[in-house]
Amino acid sequence: MIYVNSNISIDEKEIKLDFIRASGPGGQNVNKVASAVQLRFDVEGSSSLPDKVRARLVLLAGRRITDDGILIIKAERFRTQALNRQDAINRLTGLIREALKEPKIRRKTKPSASSKRRMLDGKRHRSNLKKLRKSAQTTDD
Template identity: 35%
Template sequence: MFDLSSELQFQTSRSSGPGGQNVNKVESKVEVRLNIPASQILNEEQKQKIQQRLKSQLTTEGDLVVTSQESRSQMKNKELAVKKLYAVLTKAFEEPRVRKATKPTKASTLERLQTKRVASERKASRSRKNWED
C-alpha cells in the first residue's frame, strides 16, 4: 500500500475495563488519527473515496480515528491500531462488486404462490358465513 506513518498522530489514554492496578496507572489505550483532507500522501481520488465510504467514521474536521485497547502493552496497542487503520483504508479503496440481476427460480416462485394461497384460504375461513339452516 503506502506509508502513512509520517502523517499519523498518536494519543494515549487509560484503558477501560478490568485490569486492576495496571489499568488505573498505565496509559495503554492508543488512538490513531489521520487527517484525510490535509494528507500529502493520499491523492484527491483516494481522499474522495475515503470521505464518501467512511463518512460515518470521520470527525467533523475530516480525521479518521481508530483506537485499540486490547493489549496491556502500549506498543502492542499502537501496532494494532495502525493495522486497524490500514485495514479500514484498504476496505475503503476496494471497489464493491456489482450484483448481477437474476430471475427467481421456478421453485421459489411456486413456493411463494403456495404460501399466498394458504394465507388467503386461512383468512377466507375466518370470515362470517351465513349459518342459517
C-alpha cells in the same frame, strides 16, 4: 512507511499516535500506565490516498471521522502500548483496504415471463382454495 498494498503506502509522519490511559478493569495498573493508543490520520490532507479511495474511506469511517476530516482510531484491546499501537495501525490499514474495493454497480433486473406466470398461478391457486372454504361455510347453515 506503512504499506497498505503494492500501490499505496502511508508515511508515518502522516499518522499521529497519542498514548492515553485505557478505560475498564485493570486495578491500579490502569491508573498508572498509558497503554491505550489514539491514532489520528488526516484523511482529507493525505497525499498518499487517491481521491476515490479518500471519499470511500470517509464514508466507511462514519462517526470515527471528525468534521475536519481526521480519522480517529482508539485501540485499548491489549495491555501493552506496543500491541495497541500495532492494533491501531492494522485497523487503519484494514479500513483503507476496504475503501480500495470499488463497489459493484447494481443493475436493475426484471422478473422473467415464466416467473411471473408461476407467481400468478400460485395466487390463482390460493384464491381458489379460499373460495372453496367460503362456499363450504355457507352450506353448513
